[in-house]
Amino acid sequence: MGxxxxxxxxxxxxxxxxxxxxxxxxxxxxAVEVLKELxxxxxxxxxxxxxQPRGRLWRWPSENAALTPPxxxxxxxxxxxxxxxxxxxxxxxxxxxIDLSAMNALLFTELSAFAEQVRVGAIFGATNxxxxxxxxxxxxxxxxxxxGQITKFIAAWIMLPVVAxxxxxxxQETSAxxxxxxxxxxxxxxxxxxxxxxxxxKARRAAAEKAQDMLRTMMAAWAAARGRTINPSRLKELVxxxxxxxxVYRAVLHTLIDRAMHRDPAAMxx
Numbered sequence: 001m002g003x004x005x006x007x008x009x010x011x012x013x014x015x016x017x018x019x020x021x022x023x024x025x026x027x028x029x030x031a032v033e034v035l036k037e038l039x040x041x042x043x044x045x046x047x048x049x050x051x052q053p054r055g056r057l058w059r060w061p062s063e064n065a066a067l068t069p070p071x072x073x074x075x076x077x078x079x080x081x082x083x084x085x086x087x088x089x090x091x092x093x094x095x096x097x098i099d100l101s102a103m104n105a106l107l108f109t110e111l112s113a114f115a116e117q118v119r120v121g122a123i124f125g126a127t128n129x130x131x132x133x134x135x136x137x138x139x140x141x142x143x144x145x146x147x148g149q150i151t152k153f154i155a156a157w158i159m160l161p162v163v164a165x166x167x168x169x170x171x172q173e174t175s176a177x178x179x180x181x182x183x184x185x186x187x188x189x190x191x192x193x194x195x196x197x198x199x200x201x202k203a204r205r206a207a208a209e210k211a212q213d214m215l216r217t218m219m220a221a222w223a224a225a226r227g228r229t230i231n232p233s234r235l236k237e238l239v240x241x242x243x244x245x246x247x248v249y250r251a252v253l254h255t256l257i258d259r260a261m262h263r264d265p266a267a268m269x270x
Contacts (some may be wrong), residue, residue: 041083217242
């Protein structure tokens with residue numbers, strides 16, 4: 001059942017009882033507010049003045065969405081966390097469509113945010129300028145990376161010797177000696193810092209391997225929550241495996257999975 005349908009579909013005999021029982025009517029409108037808040041939390045960036053597709057709660061992003069730069073605003077995970085607290089306080093409101101959408105949204109958000117940290121280089125302590133200036137385009141990023149490496153090599157090993165030779169050709173010996181001296185200092189600096197740079201490269205390779213391992217487990221957990229039918233027990237295992245690798249998921253994700261396992265540990269159908 002979609003969230004665009006009447007909230008009375010969630011509560012048996014609502015239409016009959018709401019007009020007769022004042023306390024029941026208040027409970028129904030309380031539920032309506034909770035469901036509205038959930039819908040807004042799932043799609044905070046939507047224009048609700050426009051007609052919305054019937055039955056849609058969450059966008060259910062494709063696998064490609066996790067591998068590309070995130071959109072400006074998928075939704076507010078803080079808002080969803082807050083909205084889910086109101087939903088979880090009312091167990092009688094439980095619906096698999098809501099739970100599945102929330103699980104997928106929470107898993108995807110962490111995956112997308114972490115993948116973006118890897119792409120920008122934050123995980124490795126070095127900014128990936130080619131990615132930032134490419135706007136996420138793979139071809140542009142490749143071109144900028146190659147251009148950056150060539151420019152770096154020319155500036156480090158060719159520019160000062162060429163400048164020195166040029167000064168010598170024009171009889172500017174003092175300027176030529178200064179250029180050679182600066183280049184010599186640079187070469188000595190590179191030699192002296194070689195051990196430290198090798199250690200740094202080793203640390204970044206280790207960080208890259210850990211990041212890839214974390215991404216792999218996060219992708220596996222998200223994939224397990226992408227269908228209309230999921231296995232809560234298997235999803236729990238995959239979430240724990242990701243957390244063992246260093247991933248931090250919100251506590252509400254475990255609450256949703258545990259509640260699903262309590263109802264049926266083998267199947268959850270949206």
